[in-house]
Amino acid sequence: MNKIASSSALLFAFALVAGCADTEGTTYAGASVTRFHLGQPISRGEISVEPAEASEASSLEFAQYSTSIERELTRLGWTIAPAKGRSDQVAVVRVEQVTREVPHRSGFSIGIGAGGGSYGRHGGVGVGGGVTVPVGGNRMIRLVATRLSVRLQHRADAAVAWEGRAETEARADMPLAGKAAAVDRLAGALFRDFPGESGRTIRVR
Numbered sequence: 001m002n003k004i005a006s007s008s009a010l011l012f013a014f015a016l017v018a019g020c021a022d023t024e025g026t027t028y029a030g031a032s033v034t035r036f037h038l039g040q041p042i043s044r045g046e047i048s049v050e051p052a053e054a055s056e057a058s059s060l061e062f063a064q065y066s067t068s069i070e071r072e073l074t075r076l077g078w079t080i081a082p083a084k085g086r087s088d089q090v091a092v093v094r095v096e097q098v099t100r101e102v103p104h105r106s107g108f109s110i111g112i113g114a115g116g117g118s119y120g121r122h123g124g125v126g127v128g129g130g131v132t133v134p135v136g137g138n139r140m141i142r143l144v145a146t147r148l149s150v151r152l153q154h155r156a157d158a159a160v161a162w163e164g165r166a167e168t169e170a171r172a173d174m175p176l177a178g179k180a181a182a183v184d185r186l187a188g189a190l191f192r193d194f195p196g197e198s199g200r201t202i203r204v205r
Contacts, residue, residue: 030205031189035164035196042152042161042195044077046087052094052149057084064180065095069150072191089161092151095183097144099172104141142172146182148190166190166204 049066056062069091070080081087151163166186170176176185189204196202 068187144177
């Protein structure tokens with residue numbers, strides 16, 4: 001079974017080209033979702049949602065994540081175990097975030113040529129044969145990329161039945177830049193149409 005890359009350098013390479021965030025506003029453009037499985041029936045039963053890093057197990061932050069994952073697993077037919085560490089199955093969860101800065105143009109320009117004036121979104125003024133004069137200049141904005149990874153496995157032998165990741169990006173001043181809000185949205189995307197097509201990356205809105 002394919003393994004999900006966990007290197008931070010590769011973790012959010014998708015964000016550089018996917019354009020998940022609407023940097024001009026606050027529109028949610030969806031999540032990039034990839035699932036892996038063997039095409040075999042996945043049994044339901046009691047399951048615990050636990051962090052990949054044991055040190056996070058008692059944190060309030062992970063409690064918020066696990067609620068979102070438990071909601072989706074319950075919808076799909078699993079029963080959430082009343083005590084951690086006791087179930088036959090376990091959902092191993094990892095949440096990661098990185099930030100980057102990108103230029104944000106002023107969004108306003110005026111073009112002047114032989115045919116008169118024109119208005120667009122190219123961040124400058126056009127005069128004559130392609131000469132441009134900047135209007136408003138550029139500023140940098142922060143984008144926050146979030147990845148949710150979940151692995152469904154048997155506790156006894158750690159045999160993996162299914163794993164997947166969902167990724168999105170939002171401006172730092174948007175609610176979806178917060179981990180809990182992002183994970184809640186990503187959980188719904190990750191488990192939509194479960195188990196999904198193995199090995200294929202799709203966009204889920």
